[in-house]
Amino acid sequence: MRRIISATVLNESGVLNRLTGLLTKRQFNIENITVGHTEDPAVSKVTLTVWVEDDRKAEQLVKQLHKQINILKVRDLTNMALVSRELALIKVLTTPDTRSEIKMLIEPFRATVLDVSLENVTLEVTGDSEKVDALIELLRPYGIKEISRTGLTAIPRGTQKKVLELHPYSIM
């Protein structure tokens, strides 16, 4: 199953290495990972998406991460109400005929055109991963030259479901 894990880490050299090394050692495969500063410059936030077999594996992952001295807090966001976003830059081949068609197509996705050349346009789209996937599929027939995706970043919503409705771990 896919898990979205958020880790608050001290902004020190090597901490990302430590985190990804741990995942490698314990045979967790990272699907994507994003890192950035938080409101506190000494603290960074890492959001990672991993595939795990079952809940016990997921629990083990969270606990192993938490053991690291410069990881402050680890949360499994998977079962939480959250807002998650990803940004993608997509370069699509165009001809004079298709240029306006593409513009129409991307409108419902609220994607914007960042750059135009004679042979292609570069688009920017933001949203959850499914939305980004959908737009890419839509554009594929026109010929996609290049894609660059940031990976998912996420934050829990201000209001959460009652704790009892969440799947309980044996211990956290």
Place this chain on the structure above:
Amino acid sequence: MKASWVAEQKTVESSLVSGAELFIQGLQNEKVDVVFGYPGGAVLPIYDALYKAEMKHVLTRHEQGAIHAAQGYARVTGKPGVVLATSGPGATNLVTGIADAMIDSIPLVIFTGQVATKVIGTDAFQEADIVGITMPITKHNYQVQKAEDLPRIMKEAFHIANTGRKGPVLIDIPKDIAVNQAPLKEVSDLHLPGYQPTMKPNILQVKRLNEALQVAKKPVLLTGAGVLAARAEEELLAFAEYYQIPVVQTLLGLGGFPADHPLCYGMAGMHGTYAANMALYDCDLLIGIGARFDDRLTGNLDHFAKKAVVAHIDIDPAEIGKNIPTEIPIVGCAKETLKALNQTQGEKSNFNDWVIQLSKYRSELPLTYKSNEKELKPQKLMEILHEVTKGAAIVSTDVGQHQMWAAQYYTFSTSNRWITSGGLGTMGFGFPAAIGAKVGRPDLPVIAVVGDGGFQMTLQELGVLQDWELPVIVVIVNNKSLGMVRQWQEIFYEKRYSHSLLDIQPDFVKLAAAYGIEGKRAENEEEVREALEAALSSKKPFVLDCAVTADENVYPMIAPGKGLHEMIGVRG
């Protein structure tokens, strides 16, 4: 307030010292009495400061010897072992010991030299990225960027190494950092927001365990090294005796509960006793304390404690639920948790039938071997060792058959007498670890029980025995083979002894003599007994090369993939 502020400023200004001197000061602050190490280019400034400080330093003959010695020291004293090595090869030679300490939770603080900061990353002479290399095998590691950070880092390192689940912490010191000047000042309190080990257990879970004991009919306590690390032997004894719960031990937990106690059913696992393994197989309440359910203990998980409610007490939350599903998880230090359990005891239950059943197993199917007057049986050798030392010696082993025989037949009734490489299974560990143990506990006899294979991996440390006249007794359990490998080849590979027979050997007695150490070869029980008694009373280093039965196997045994109830060779 103002006056003290001025005073502080003064000390800061008047006492700029080098990073190397800060290092010495840091060791003194932590009351370190001995450093195990080996010098080299990148640590020359530090060794110069050591020379002036007259700190006790044990010069081993290889860095691996230094780190295993520090492990032995830590195991018997409970204090972190301190290791010092140079950059590059000095640092990489420590890697085996670091991994060993990590998996067996032994507190170490390791200092490595590094090339100067301005050439780090240029593939300079003797440069190795030891911080990167040891990241997955240390509890934490550091590279010092500024000399003034060193006191704080050292204070943190000693704290991290010896609290919570103990483990190795490495500090990499670039050469220029050891030379640079920085103020000598006291480190204020530790600030480690990401490190707060849970010591006290959750009282609700403690209550649940006490309740589970009220309904259980067949409870068993499985005790590991966590009991020893927390010094919780008394609390464990009180707990087991109150409820009359049978106790079985892991390899690393031996000595945490007296082996001669009626409730002790011995070691469990691959070469454990029949009673201990059946206790784990049959129990309806399994209480694991400071043990991590390693595969060599559990055998096939499909058959492990299947009828039991599992309660697991561990200081490391990540161990709970890692290998087996756990109904009653208790995160906490073994000592604190057992105290809490002892304070909230429920009614005494009656586990008589269960205790009688296990005691029957113990008396009817004890550990056994076929004696043979003409040969020196390795099991008998361990019994003689126990007899001659009255069970009071510190025993340190390598890995393999001799290790299992020592665990089975040198019964430990006192804690912190047993040093062995458990999780990593490091050959070459036993002898240098015995050196460290003797340095830490000069008052006790120390015996290194090693195989002829493992001893040849680190025997250069005989130089340390000669140098310090350390009365360590090296007992070579010599079967002219890599016994455990040979045993597996015999059983699982149709006796194809691929590269496991060591017929060509040095004369170990002459080898010892070359180091100025007395030695003897023993070929029967009488010779062993005589030589041991002489060695113990001489208070000098001694090498005893024991020619044991070469094709003896360790039994009972659980074959890989089998359950705890599928032991073979129970009847010897």
